[in-house]
Amino acid sequence: MSAGVAIDLRAARYRIRHRVLIGALAATACLAALLAAGLDAASAGAAAVLLSVLAAALSGPLLGPGPESRQRFEATAIGVMGGLSALSALVTFGIVIALFFESARFFSLTPIGDFLGGTVWSPQMAIRADQVGAAGAFGVLPLVTGTLLITIIAMLVAGPIGVLSAIYLNAYANPARRDAYKVALELLAGVPTVVYGFFALLMVGPFFAGAAQGIARLFGAEIAVSAQNALAAGFVMGVMIIPFVSSLADDVVSAIPASLREGGLALGATKSETYLGIILPAAAPGLIAALMLAVSRAIGETMIVVMAASRTANLTFNPLERVTTMTVQIVALLTGDQEFDSPKTLAAFALGLVLFFATLALNLAALFAARRFRLRYE
Amino acid sequence: MSRKSQRRRRFAERAFRAVATGALVFAAGMFLLLCAGIAALGAEAFLRHEARLEIALDAAVLGVSAQASAAELGTADFRAAVRRAVAEAAAPAADTVSEIELNALISPGAEFALADALSRNSGLLGRSITIDAPLSDAADRYLKESPDARGYARLSAAQQDVIAALKAKGRLSRAFNADFFASGDSSYPELAGVAAGFVGSMFSVGVAILIALPLGVATAVFLEEFAPKNALVDFLEININNLAAVPSIIFGLLGLVVFIIALGMPRSAPIVGGLVLALMTLPTIIIVTRSSLQALPSSLKEGALALGASKLDAVLNPLLPAAAPGIATGVIIGVARALGETAPLILIGMVAFVATPPLNPLEPSSALPVLVYLWAESPETAFAEKTAGAIILLLVLLIVLNGLAAAIRRRANVYRR
Numbered sequence: 001m002s003a004g005v006a007i008d009l010r011a012a013r014y015r016i017r018h019r020v021l022i023g024a025l026a027a028t029a030c031l032a033a034l035l036a037a038g039l040d041a042a043s044a045g046a047a048a049v050l051l052s053v054l055a056a057a058l059s060g061p062l063l064g065p066g067p068e069s070r071q072r073f074e075a076t077a078i079g080v081m082g083g084l085s086a087l088s089a090l091v092t093f094g095i096v097i098a099l100f101f102e103s104a105r106f107f108s109l110t111p112i113g114d115f116l117g118g119t120v121w122s123p124q125m126a127i128r129a130d131q132v133g134a135a136g137a138f139g140v141l142p143l144v145t146g147t148l149l150i151t152i153i154a155m156l157v158a159g160p161i162g163v164l165s166a167i168y169l170n171a172y173a174n175p176a177r178r179d180a181y182k183v184a185l186e187l188l189a190g191v192p193t194v195v196y197g198f199f200a201l202l203m204v205g206p207f208f209a210g211a212a213q214g215i216a217r218l219f220g221a222e223i224a225v226s227a228q229n230a231l232a233a234g235f236v237m238g239v240m241i242i243p244f245v246s247s248l249a250d251d252v253v254s255a256i257p258a259s260l261r262e263g264g265l266a267l268g269a270t271k272s273e274t275y276l277g278i279i280l281p282a283a284a285p286g287l288i289a290a291l292m293l294a295v296s297r298a299i300g301e302t303m304i305v306v307m308a309a310s311r312t313a314n315l316t317f318n319p320l321e322r323v324t325t326m327t328v329q330i331v332a333l334l335t336g337d338q339e340f341d342s343p344k345t346l347a348a349f350a351l352g353l354v355l356f357f358a359t360l361a362l363n364l365a366a367l368f369a370a371r372r373f374r375l376r377y378e
Numbered sequence: 379m380s381r382k383s384q385r386r387r388r389f390a391e392r393a394f395r396a397v398a399t400g401a402l403v404f405a406a407g408m409f410l411l412l413c414a415g416i417a418a419l420g421a422e423a424f425l426r427h428e429a430r431l432e433i434a435l436d437a438a439v440l441g442v443s444a445q446a447s448a449a450e451l452g453t454a455d456f457r458a459a460v461r462r463a464v465a466e467a468a469a470p471a472a473d474t475v476s477e478i479e480l481n482a483l484i485s486p487g488a489e490f491a492l493a494d495a496l497s498r499n500s501g502l503l504g505r506s507i508t509i510d511a512p513l514s515d516a517a518d519r520y521l522k523e524s525p526d527a528r529g530y531a532r533l534s535a536a537q538q539d540v541i542a543a544l545k546a547k548g549r550l551s552r553a554f555n556a557d558f559f560a561s562g563d564s565s566y567p568e569l570a571g572v573a574a575g576f577v578g579s580m581f582s583v584g585v586a587i588l589i590a591l592p593l594g595v596a597t598a599v600f601l602e603e604f605a606p607k608n609a610l611v612d613f614l615e616i617n618i619n620n621l622a623a624v625p626s627i628i629f630g631l632l633g634l635v636v637f638i639i640a641l642g643m644p645r646s647a648p649i650v651g652g653l654v655l656a657l658m659t660l661p662t663i664i665i666v667t668r669s670s671l672q673a674l675p676s677s678l679k680e681g682a683l684a685l686g687a688s689k690l691d692a693v694l695n696p697l698l699p700a701a702a703p704g705i706a707t708g709v710i711i712g713v714a715r716a717l718g719e720t721a722p723l724i725l726i727g728m729v730a731f732v733a734t735p736p737l738n739p740l741e742p743s744s745a746l747p748v749l750v751y752l753w754a755e756s757p758e759t760a761f762a763e764k765t766a767g768a769i770i771l772l773l774v775l776l777i778v779l780n781g782l783a784a785a786i787r788r789r790a791n792v793y794r795r
Contacts, residue, residue: 024592028592070688074689078600078604078690082604084596084597084600085596086614088597088614089613091621091657092620092621095632098631098636099628099631099632101635102635161401161404161405164400165401165402171395183784184406184409186780190715190718190780191412191718191773191776192772194747194748194750194751195416195718195772198750198754198765198769199412199415202415202754203411203415239405239408239412270388270391271394271395272390272393273387273391276394296623296625297623297625300624300626300627300628302625302627303720303721306751307751307754331721331724335725335729352628352631355625355627355628356624356625356628359625360620363619363620363624364616364620367616367619367620
């Protein structure tokens with residue numbers, strides 16, 4: 001008797017819980033749909049509350065007493081969750097379609113060959129149609145070289161320092177110190193990039209410019225170095241990426257089986273010999289994956305270069321010159337008021353498309369390299 | 379021979395260790411340098427210099443009639459009243475200073491305060507009131523940088539004499555700059571504050587969490603507990619891992635095309651910013667939720683199933699609550715990242731000049747990190763300290779969030795492997 005009551009109570013509790021769940025799911029879906037449709041927040045919220053109450057009230061038949069209805073409920077709930085997880089795929093499709101669509105409009109105004117092969121980037125549109133250069137020039141090459149130059153400088157800083165600090169953590173640091181470093185790294189990785197941009201703009205840029213001029217003066221040469229030089233932007237970007245590389249490399253190095261390390265040490269090798277001769281080669285695929293992810297981040301990084309690099313394109317590999325990057329140009333083209341159908345704004349989407357596929361290739365390559373590395377050692 | 383090689387090996391070991399240590403020291407050193415630079419600059423943003431002025435609200439000076447209406451008071455020349463008060467307070471040093479030079483010493487904030495006081499109580503006309511008027515950015519920087527130095531470029535010698543006279547009479551004080559926290563953006567650095575950006579950030583991040591949390595947890599639970607092993611699910615997984623590494627600016631472009639151009643949502647509104655940030659935080663929340671579900675001991679789920687719970691019930695009761703601390707940590711880290719994100723917000727127009735905090739997520743707004751960008755780009759040197767001040771506020775928020783995440787992780791490590 002009392003067992004029956006307990007089971008009934010339990011069933012009732014389940015039903016209540018399921019109704020609440022249905023209500024919450026309905027509210028979320030409705031809110032997302034209405035907001036996406038451009039309704040204002042207050043009425044969308046009211047509609048969502050109404051719908052969720054309705055859904056919870058009307059879900060009775062779905063939740064009826066028999067075991068079939070419960071199975072039906074579970075199947076529905078799991079189906080809804082499956083549908084929600086498809087949304088993440090929708091984001092990627094959204095990115096690709098939106099960028100393709102807008103880029104296609106851009107390429108109908110500017111030939112794709114001029115974009116990919118052009119060496120001059122000057123999107124400034126003339127005010128009058130009959131002025132010289134009224135169409136603007138959209139050659140992407142100076143932006144690609146600028147992005148590469150800054151990325152290379154960043155990786156020259158972040159690569160060795162990140163990997164070496166990960167090795168230090170694994171080889172030499174005691175557990176307490178290791179924990180402290182890990183916390184510090186996490187904090188560092190959370191510093192917004194706009195803060196690094198300010199650091200580059202106000203401190204590192206002027207410092208590097210002054211230092212370069214001072215060194216040139218030692219050799220009797222007078223050179224003009226802008227505070228917005230590629231070296232400063234790349235250096236600060238490297239500093240920003242250090243914690244990223246360091247924590248990824250640390251994961252990779254600590255995933256190497258202890259037997260490899262212990263075998264090396266047991267044979268009489270020093271720690272440096274063990275790490276350089278055994279661990280590093282074993283970890284190489286994982287480390288390469290980590291560095292590829294870091295390059296992907298550097299290419300897509302925006303705020304540091306928006307603040308510390310130049311806005312004028314310059315086809316050069318001299319790190320003391322001013323260069324610009326793809327991300328800087330996207331921001332430059334899309335800030336301020338302008339109509340969304342001039343080649344100037346549409347060019348930003350073409351740059352976005354290039355950027356998306358460049359980082360996609362790097363991310364996928366890194367993902368597969370990391371998978372193979374994990375398969376080997378797990 | 380062998381001893382020599384031993385020595386070489388020992389040297390190599392020591393050199394390697396030194397290089398590895400050096401790498402860590404370099405990383406730490408750069409961080410300390412960054413912190414020190416920002417702290418030194420930003421500390422001044424929280425203080426400003428004010429002058430205690432006794433201002434006579436004389437109708438003749440203000441250029442209005444003695445029984446002026448509210449509309450007439452709107453045209454009153456408060457600047458003249460402030461100028462006269464400064465001249466009296468700093469007499470006789472102020473005698474040789476031109477009107478323009480006097481104007482440049484006191485912030486327009488004094489005039490706004492007077493107008494405000496009069497509009498609230500018109501009986502003040504004809505009487506005099508004492509206010510602490512904020513100094514202009516030039517005078518404030520002068521006092522902060524070189525209080526005793528001569529030849530400060532932005533103030534003339536006569537202006538510096540006025541400041542010195544005010545100081546000698548004990549009129550100047552260094553006060554807490556409440557405007558920095560309470561006001562919106564302003565083109566006068568001494569009056570600019572972070573309130574509008576802060577509220578905008580809170581709205582954006584709030585919207586982002588409302589959307590990304592349920593979506594992310596549902597996706598993670600589905601992929602971890604219910605999804606069949608097939609190519610489609612494999613694709614979803616790769617897709618999520620890639621999304622986590624897509625540059626943030628791409629999300630900004632997506633938001634611009636989908637939400638603003640295609641769906642016609644308002645530009646510069648925190649709701650659009652929140653939607654974009656939600657899409658960016660989604661992969662983080664999914665990945666973290668999955669890994670905290672994976673970290674649970676399998677006995678938990680098996681026990682529930684053995685007691686007759688269905689798979690969904692097992693997920694809802696023992697699994698999700700047990701994974702909650704891990705999920706919370708991930709959400710907090712996602713929030714922290716969203717709070718510092720700048721580039722996508724710039725693209726959707728949250729760079730507008732916003733003087734008053736928005737009242738709801740649909741009003742045009744700025745965001746805290748965008749404010750940092752805007753101020754860092756402005757030519758006035760006084761904005762440099764404001765920028766650093768806003769950065770300090772942002773970093774304090776982030777440290778609090780990270781500390782919260784660490785505390786949750788430490789207290790709830792029951793199921794830690």
